[in-house]
Amino acid sequence: MAQTDALYDALSGRENLKFYGLMKGIAKRDLNAEVDYVAKVVDLTADLDKRVAGYSGGMMRRLSLAIALMGKPDLLILDEPTVGIDPALRRQIWAELSRIRDEGRSILITTHVMDEAELCDRVALLLDGKVMAFDTPATLERQYQVATIEAVFLKAEGAE
CATH class of the missing domain: 3.40.50.300 (P-loop containing nucleotide triphosphate hydrolases)
Incomplete structure (x- = not known):
């Protein structure tokens, strides 16, 4: 699609x-x-x-x-x-x-809808064509010590 x-x-x-x-x-x-x-x-x-x-x-x-x-x-x-x-x-x-x-x-x-990314088995977060994080949503949230995939993305890109 x-x-x-x-x-x-x-x-x-x-x-x-x-x-x-x-x-x-x-x-x-x-x-x-x-x-x-x-x-x-x-x-x-x-x-x-x-x-x-x-x-x-x-x-x-x-x-x-x-x-x-x-x-x-x-x-x-x-x-x-x-x-x-x-x-x-x-x-x-x-x-x-x-x-x-x-x-x-x-x-x-x-998707750009981060709550939908939470529903996936594995998530690859991309920035400028590069994978900046890849794992299960729960693992990424633990690694970055945040509660959501959106917060992972923001922290990984340095926005937080």
Whole structure:
């Protein structure tokens, strides 16, 4: 899932999902069930048959995330997956990401939302393209003697 949404705005959400599903090699017989499942995860079921041109920015992000989730990839790479998404839906998405992790699949997430970094198994904090810290959130917080990953970042970069 790229930072910029790569969607066909002349198509509906459902048509985008089906197109990308076929591109990912999902069998036609499984496509409708896969579309229904990912649409439910990102709360787009009611809007699937609307043209993407009429979607809000948040809806487009959710559709992009749904596309990324399709086909059960072994590795998900998600750039800022919950930007513009309300707190209740963010919680639902993180529950799905936890389920995916528990299945043994890997997820690489970039985020500026430090409370989301707390939900990850391991965190790499980057500054000017260099890794300034890498470990579990709890270990980093102990190392830097702070209570949050945001505080780790601030202390590691010398802002505190």
